[in-house]
Amino acid sequence: MRQFLFFVQKEFYHLLRDPRTMFILFGMPLMQILIFGFALTNEVKNTHIAILDNSKDPVTAEIIQELQASRYFDIVENIRSNSELEPAFQSGKIKLAVIFPPRFQYSLLHENKADVQLIADATDPNVANTLANYATAIILNYQNNMKGQEEFPYTINTEVRMLYNPQLKGSYNFVPGVMAMVLMLVCAMMTSISIVREKELGTMEIILVSPIIPIRVIIAKMVPYFLLSSVNIASILFLSVFILDVPIQGNLVLLVSECLLFTITVLALGLLISSVTDSQQIAMLISLMGLFLPTIMLSGFMFPIENMPLPLRTISNIVPAKWFYYIVKTVMIKGLGFSYVWKETLILMGMTIFFLVVSIRKFKIRLE
Amino acid sequence: MKQDLAISVSKLTKRFGAFTAVNEITFDVKQGEIFGFLGANGAGKTTAMRMLCGLSFPTSGEATVAGFDLFRDAEKIKKNIGYMSQRFSLYEDLTIRENIRFYGGIYGLTDQQIKTKTDFMVGQLHLQDQINKLVKSLPLGWKQKLSFSVAMLHQPKIVFLDEPTGGVDPVTRREFWTLIYEAAQNGTTVFVTTHYMDEAEYCDRVSIMVDGRIDALDTPIELKRKFNAPSMAEVFVQLARKAQRGE
Numbered sequence: 001m002r003q004f005l006f007f008v009q010k011e012f013y014h015l016l017r018d019p020r021t022m023f024i025l026f027g028m029p030l031m032q033i034l035i036f037g038f039a040l041t042n043e044v045k046n047t048h049i050a051i052l053d054n055s056k057d058p059v060t061a062e063i064i065q066e067l068q069a070s071r072y073f074d075i076v077e078n079i080r081s082n083s084e085l086e087p088a089f090q091s092g093k094i095k096l097a098v099i100f101p102p103r104f105q106y107s108l109l110h111e112n113k114a115d116v117q118l119i120a121d122a123t124d125p126n127v128a129n130t131l132a133n134y135a136t137a138i139i140l141n142y143q144n145n146m147k148g149q150e151e152f153p154y155t156i157n158t159e160v161r162m163l164y165n166p167q168l169k170g171s172y173n174f175v176p177g178v179m180a181m182v183l184m185l186v187c188a189m190m191t192s193i194s195i196v197r198e199k200e201l202g203t204m205e206i207i208l209v210s211p212i213i214p215i216r217v218i219i220a221k222m223v224p225y226f227l228l229s230s231v232n233i234a235s236i237l238f239l240s241v242f243i244l245d246v247p248i249q250g251n252l253v254l255l256v257s258e259c260l261l262f263t264i265t266v267l268a269l270g271l272l273i274s275s276v277t278d279s280q281q282i283a284m285l286i287s288l289m290g291l292f293l294p295t296i297m298l299s300g301f302m303f304p305i306e307n308m309p310l311p312l313r314t315i316s317n318i319v320p321a322k323w324f325y326y327i328v329k330t331v332m333i334k335g336l337g338f339s340y341v342w343k344e345t346l347i348l349m350g351m352t353i354f355f356l357v358v359s360i361r362k363f364k365i366r367l368e
Numbered sequence: 369m370k371q372d373l374a375i376s377v378s379k380l381t382k383r384f385g386a387f388t389a390v391n392e393i394t395f396d397v398k399q400g401e402i403f404g405f406l407g408a409n410g411a412g413k414t415t416a417m418r419m420l421c422g423l424s425f426p427t428s429g430e431a432t433v434a435g436f437d438l439f440r441d442a443e444k445i446k447k448n449i450g451y452m453s454q455r456f457s458l459y460e461d462l463t464i465r466e467n468i469r470f471y472g473g474i475y476g477l478t479d480q481q482i483k484t485k486t487d488f489m490v491g492q493l494h495l496q497d498q499i500n501k502l503v504k505s506l507p508l509g510w511k512q513k514l515s516f517s518v519a520m521l522h523q524p525k526i527v528f529l530d531e532p533t534g535g536v537d538p539v540t541r542r543e544f545w546t547l548i549y550e551a552a553q554n555g556t557t558v559f560v561t562t563h564y565m566d567e568a569e570y571c572d573r574v575s576i577m578v579d580g581r582i583d584a585l586d587t588p589i590e591l592k593r594k595f596n597a598p599s600m601a602e603v604f605v606q607l608a609r610k611a612q613r614g615e
Contacts, residue, residue, distance in 0.1 A: 002473065002476070003473060003476060005473075006469070006474055007474065009470075009473075010459070010462065010466070014459070014461060014462075202453050203459060205423060206453060208423055209421050209451040211474070212474045
């Protein structure tokens with residue numbers, strides 16, 4: 001045990017003294033979560049819009065106020081006639097125009113029916129769609145809040161309802177994905193490199209000549225990365241909740257346990273890589289090509305698996321990140337319990353045991 | 369088993385597929401002896417040494433190291449030997465003190481022992497000012513001397529040195545051999561490979577490997593007499609010329 005602690009201490013020295021390692025360990029997760037959370041979201045924010053108010057009555061004024069107040073829109077122009085619309089779109093100044101017909105309030109109160117026209121710049125159809133939905137939702141919301149109009153016959157038939165993500169927030173998807181990526185990077189790549197580095201430097205020989213048991217060497221190598229990964233898990237969850245406003249709907253203990261399980265899975269993968277390679281470069285390449293890319297491509301995080309052709313769907317089943325991604329999504333975002341993810345958990349456990357057994361056996365053989 | 373033998377090897381063989389790296393070598397090393405293990409590149413020295421250290425499993429033959437059977441008691445052997453490899457084997461991103469502490473720790477030394485050893489080593493190598501510096505800042509000669517001292521940290525019965533003075537200047541090599549003599553005087557058996565023939569002259573006995581076999585084994589004086597050569601270098605060249613194997 002004392003031997004083991006000495007070894008762990010030494011591993012921490014290696015970690016803490018290498019600025020690049022420290023950057024990968026702590027800088028990357030932070031950067032990834034912030035980039036994915038803020039920069040790469042497909043949600044719209046502060047979009048420039050124009051208003052053409054042909055009615056100029058109290059109701060339109062209130063609706064305009066609502067639109068302006070929302071963080072999605074920024075009213076940059078008040079257009080006076082239809083002829084000004086086209087140039088505004090063409091110059092790219094606005095993405096959406098809201099047009100109130102004349103006598104808007106009158107129609108609403110007397111005919112119980114009024115039309116609002118939304119014109120969106122559909123060069124980017126997804127954004128246009130989202131913008132129209134947002135605007136519709138705001139107007140609908142205003143209509144529902146109108147006091148004393150309980151039996152308002154005016155209804156909009158299209159109901160847009162977003163399950164689990166009513167605000168269509170992009171970061172909801174990214175948090176589980178980033179978590180999988182960061183753990184892949186930290187655990188698999190860094191452990192495999194740290195073991196291979198000792199082979200490269202020749203220090204592994206000295207360690208093997210010493211009385212320390214090889215399995216303890218392996219575990220001692222894993223411990224620091226396991227601890228640091230726990231810190232990473234905590235910081236990602238913290239950032240998600242407090243910076244990205246992605247709440248943890250499910251059981252925190254369950255979520256963290258699943259994260260720790262996945263950490264062990266990935267550590268085992270790193271070990272497997274280190275037992276089949278002899279140079280740091282190759283270990284890094286295998287980690288990137290063999291683990292990182294599938295994690296991004298085939299976990300369902302970037303591209304929906306359901307839309308993939310059958311061969312790719314089949315391959316995706318052996319990507320551990322796919323199962324982890326599903327578990328985190330289910331527990332963290334949908335707020336469901338263990339009974340919904342036990343199958344996936346078992347699959348991850350099976351994979352972990354498989355990787356561990358194979359790599360420990362391989363490791364021992366190589367040393368003799 | 370004979371008590372005064374540190375190493376006893378009989379017909380030890382290592383094959384890699386069809387290639388026989390070490391071919392039925394037989395020799396004994398006495399306790400406290402400085403045993404030079406010579407041979408051209410590719411003659412099989414390192415493989416033989418790796419087998420004796422438990423890094424490589426012999427194909428056939430018998431061997432006892434420090435009184436323990438190589439096949440049955442490999443773990444007990446590990447506690448009784450020190451090893452310094454061809455490649456520099458301390459951690460460059462750790463300080464001298466941390467390296468000593470780590471290696472002391474994995475050999476099961478107590479904190480008190482580690483402290484005593486550290487003080488002793490630092491005094492012996494005059495590293496008082498460098499103790500808390502990273503090893504990578506030291507010159508090569510000092511690193512090698514430090515590696516040797518670290519290999520001796522747990523007072524092993526036998527220390528294996530694989531080309532310990534490669535790339536080191538003559539003055540430092542001389543100092544290094546002073547350390548080896550000190551160790552031998554304190555009863556440690558030294559098993560050393562080298563390519564420097566002047567170093568071969570310093571050994572008590574020398575064996576010369578050619579193509580996986582031991583072709584000569586005796587004191588340097590006897591070897592020079594047998595081969596009618598003025599120096600060990602001449603003896604070595606005569607033997608190594610017979611080699612069939614390329615590098």
